[in-house]
Amino acid sequence: HTCKDKHVHYLCYQPSLNKHSLLRLSLMSELRAAILDNQLELFYQPKLDIEQQKIVSVECLVRWHHPEHGFIQPDEFIPLAEQSGHIRALTEWAIKTALAQHKSWLKQGIELQMAVNISAVDLIDLKLPALVAQLMSSHGLSPHSLKLEVTESAVMAEPDQALQALCMLNQMGIKLSIDDFGTGFSSMAQLKKMPLDELKIDKSFVLDLNNDEDDEVIVKSTVELAHNLGLSVVAEGVEDLLTLNKLKGFGCDIAQGYFIAKPMTAENFIAWWDPVRLQQLISHGALHD
Ligand code: C2E
Ligand code: MG
Ligand code: MG
Ligand code: MG
Numbered sequence: 001h002t003c004k005d006k007h008v009h010y011l012c013y014q015p016s017l018n019k020h021s022l023l024r025l026s027l028m029s030e031l032r033a034a035i036l037d038n039q040l041e042l043f044y045q046p047k048l049d050i051e052q053q054k055i056v057s058v059e060c061l062v063r064w065h066h067p068e069h070g071f072i073q074p075d076e077f078i079p080l081a082e083q084s085g086h087i088r089a090l091t092e093w094a095i096k097t098a099l100a101q102h103k104s105w106l107k108q109g110i111e112l113q114m115a116v117n118i119s120a121v122d123l124i125d126l127k128l129p130a131l132v133a134q135l136m137s138s139h140g141l142s143p144h145s146l147k148l149e150v151t152e153s154a155v156m157a158e159p160d161q162a163l164q165a166l167c168m169l170n171q172m173g174i175k176l177s178i179d180d181f182g183t184g185f186s187s188m189a190q191l192k193k194m195p196l197d198e199l200k201i202d203k204s205f206v207l208d209l210n211n212d213e214d215d216e217v218i219v220k221s222t223v224e225l226a227h228n229l230g231l232s233v234v235a236e237g238v239e240d241l242l243t244l245n246k247l248k249g250f251g252c253d254i255a256q257g258y259f260i261a262k263p264m265t266a267e268n269f270i271a272w273w274d275p276v277r278l279q280q281l282i283s284h285g286a287l288h289d
Contacts, residue, residue, distance in 0.1 A: 152184030203237025
């Protein structure tokens, strides 16, 4: 049977821990050492401004190179980090790494806003705003170089605390994005109070946009909703040109997905990132090559 979504404590009382849940427990205890030991790496996925035909930002996505188990995806270990409390250290590491990368790219004349994912736990303990303030000033960066992406369900877990944290971040000038929108049952009453800059339509509505009329209606009306609330809209999961063109027709501002590029190492990103070539590829609709 599956051990997904169960709490650690519950797992410990299971009479017969299967191989998979044992792996989860050991990964959980190894995470802190993994951060110190440089086993984590950020990959960068470009966000394309559809109208300007320009890459304006990159989303920073963590990967774990485990010495025994190989490459581990975030969907596998982020929930473990959240349950064990290691997520705070991970978030701090991710923001630090993203800002250092941003500075290094700036030196090469590349200015891209860094979008870092944070989790519900980061919003609940209210230490995040002070940490972010400290990291921005120690790196000597202006606040608009950082965007924080927080999932709709994370915001709704503890809406009052989330609102407090987000307001503090917003006052510092940090940009805020609501991620996986449409999957978290948010209350519009709560949502409209949040000082957000961006809304990301969950990829589950975008992946099948060409074939599913319901998705089309959802995406179209979400773009409208976001614009009416004064937010810019990102569609994630854009895998082909037809989808990109549809999104353009709906007035969607930003596209992210495999059609533009998969998440890449910093090294591969630089090799991929060439404004002139990009411009040609975008206008010829062959960005994925
Ligand atoms: P997310 O923030 O919604 O990130 C988007 C996910 O969709 C990424 O998965 C990305 O690789 C994937 N994706 C992008 N374009 C496409 C596409 O065209 N098609 C498909 N099928 N997928 C696409 P990834 O990198 O596996 O990350 C999964 C989730 O893990 C993220 O979802 C985010 O919630 C979380 N995550 C990743 N890095 C971090 C981090 O540093 N901190 C925290 N708290 N969460 C993170
Ligand atoms: Mg995200
Ligand atoms: Mg998302
Ligand atoms: Mg997601």
